[in-house]
Amino acid sequence: MFDKKKIILNHNKCFNKNDKRVIDFFETTSEILIEKVFDDNQDYRSKNILEIASRNDILRNKIYCKSFQSNYFQTCLSEKILVKNNKRVVSNLNDTVFKKEFFDFCFSLLSLNSSDSIPLIFKNIYTMLKNDGVFVSVFPSDESFKEFKSYFIEFFKPKQNYNFNPLFDMQTLGNLCSAAGFKNVIVDKESFQFNITKPEEVWNFIRHIGESNYLLKRKNFIIKKSLFKEFYSRYNKELKEGNLKKNTLSIYYLIGKK
Numbered sequence: 001m002f003d004k005k006k007i008i009l010n011h012n013k014c015f016n017k018n019d020k021r022v023i024d025f026f027e028t029t030s031e032i033l034i035e036k037v038f039d040d041n042q043d044y045r046s047k048n049i050l051e052i053a054s055r056n057d058i059l060r061n062k063i064y065c066k067s068f069q070s071n072y073f074q075t076c077l078s079e080k081i082l083v084k085n086n087k088r089v090v091s092n093l094n095d096t097v098f099k100k101e102f103f104d105f106c107f108s109l110l111s112l113n114s115s116d117s118i119p120l121i122f123k124n125i126y127t128m129l130k131n132d133g134v135f136v137s138v139f140p141s142d143e144s145f146k147e148f149k150s151y152f153i154e155f156f157k158p159k160q161n162y163n164f165n166p167l168f169d170m171q172t173l174g175n176l177c178s179a180a181g182f183k184n185v186i187v188d189k190e191s192f193q194f195n196i197t198k199p200e201e202v203w204n205f206i207r208h209i210g211e212s213n214y215l216l217k218r219k220n221f222i223i224k225k226s227l228f229k230e231f232y233s234r235y236n237k238e239l240k241e242g243n244l245k246k247n248t249l250s251i252y253y254l255i256g257k258k
Contacts, residue, residue, distance in 0.1 A: 001116050001215070001216060002114055002115075002116060002214050002215065002216060003214050003215065003216050003218075006212070006213075006214040007077065007114045007214045008077045008078045009212075010207075010210040010211065010212050010214060011053070011055050011076065011077050011078055011081065011111075011210050012078050012080050012081065013207060013208060013210060013212070014055040014056065014208060014209060014210030015055055015056055015080070015081045017208040019204070019205070019208040021194065021201075021205055022205060022208045022209050023058070025192070025209065025249065026056060026058040026059070026109070026209075027058055027062070028192070029109060029138060029251070030058050030059040030062045030109075031062065032190065032253070033059065033107065033109075033136055033138070033253070034062060034063065034066065036136070036188075036253060036255065037105065037134055037136055037255070038066070038068075044066075044068035044070055045068065045070070046070070046071070047068065047070040047071070047104040047105065048070070048071045048073070048102055048103045048104050048105075049063065049070050049071065049072045049073065049103065049104065049105045049106075049107070050073045050074070050075070050098065050103045050105070050106045050107070050128065051072070051073070051074045051075070051106075051107045051108065051109075052074075052075050052093070052106065052107070052108040052111060052112070052121075052125070053075055053076060053077055053093055053108060053111030053112070054074040054075070054076050054081070054088070054109070054111075055076075055081075055109070055110075055111070055210050059107060059109060060072050060074065070104075071087070072087060073087045073088070073089075073098070073103075074087065074088040074089075075088070075089055075090070075091040075097065076088055076089075076090055076091070077090070077091075077092070077093070077111075078090065093111070093112070093114070093115045093117075093121055094115065094117050094120055094121060094124070096124045096127065096128065098128050099128075100127050100128060101127075101128070101129065101130045101131070101133075102128055102130070103128050103129050103130065103133055104129070104130055104133050104134070105133065105134050105135075105136070106125050106128065106129055106133070106134070106135045106136070107136050107137070108136075108137040108138070109137075109138045110138055110139070110140060110209070110210065110211065110251075112137055112139065113139050113140060113165070113166075113167070113168065114165075114214060118168075118176055119176060119179065119180065122135075122176055122177055122179075122180035122182070123180045123181070125180070126180045126181045126182060126258060129258045130258070131258055132257065132258060133257070133258045134255065134256070134257055134258075135177070135182060135254075135255070135256045135257075135258070136253070136254065136255050137253075137254045138251050138252070138253060138254075139167075139168055139173060139251065139252040139254060140165075140167055140211065140250070140251055140252075141167065141170075141189055141191075141250040141251055141252050142167045142169060142250075143189075143191065143248055143250035144167070144248070144249055144250045144251070145202065145206070145247060145248065145249065146248055146250075147244055147246065147247050147248060148202045148244075148247060149164060151235065151238075151244060152231075155231050155234070156223065156227075156231070158221055160217070160220075160221075161215075162215065162217050162218050162220055162221035163213060163218065163221055164213065165211065165213060165214060165215060166215075168252070170187045170189065170252060171187075173187050173252060173254050174186075174187045174254075177254060177256045178256075180256075181258070182256030182257060182258060183256070183257055183258075184255075184256065184257045185254070185255070185256045186253075186254075186255045186256075187252055187253070187254050187255075188252065188253045188255075189250060189251070189252055189253075190250070190251055190252075190253060191248055191249070191250040191251075192248070192249045192250075193246055193247070193248060193249075194246075194247055194249065195245045195246055195247070196239065196244075196245060196247055197239060197245070198236065198239065199232055199235040199236055199239065202247060
């Protein structure tokens with residue numbers, strides 16, 4: 001279903017890009033996570049924190065800025081992301097590389113939706129968390145880039161969904177988390193609006209955030225160069241006329257307690 005090489009390539013692109021809009025998104029998302037999970041009145045010293053399949057150090061750095069003095073570990077999908085951090089290990093999403101009941105918190109930003117074994121990953125996370133440990137994950141929602149997707153699909157009229165990655169709905173995410181054993185499961189939706197002036201700003205953002213299409217079947221959908229040029233020209237014209245400038249980036253926050 002998924003192209004694992006493309007998923008790793010996506011993570012490497014996200015790690016190596018210095019795109020202000022992408023950085024702003026990860027910083028905003030990280031701040032929201034910290035606000036949702038941590039209490040300013042609590043002492044978080046000596047806590048063990050895990051971030052699964054990290055694409056950058058933004059969440060890690062923000063947590064360190066809070067002076068929690070926690071032990072922060074990360075897994076990543078590629079050795080190219082192993083830079084100046086002896087608490088980061090290369091690991092497949094489905095692997096368990098840490099001992100049971102070791103972590104107080106487990107985070108994942110936009111990475112778990114690229115797995116075809118979500119129930120297994122949730123169960124592994126549950127096993128690695130201590131009693132009362134907290135699991136927090138961010139998933140793209142069904143409304144992410146809805147304006148761009150609608151225009152794209154209307155123009156090309158693909159027979160199958162070769163062009164965009166599959167998404168979970170709120171109820172399914174909550175049910176999967178509960179089935180793994182988590183309690184007090186909460187799924188919230190958050191939407192961000194941003195304006196674009198050129199068509200490439202949309203797909204550059206998607207690429208640099210690490211969410212470029214990783215479906216195996218995407219190669220079955222071939223766009224001729226002449227047709228793409230026509231698509232670009234029409235899309236660009238719409239933007240110049242003041243249409244389609246607003247785009248929506250929508251995500252789910254999933255929180256569960258062991």
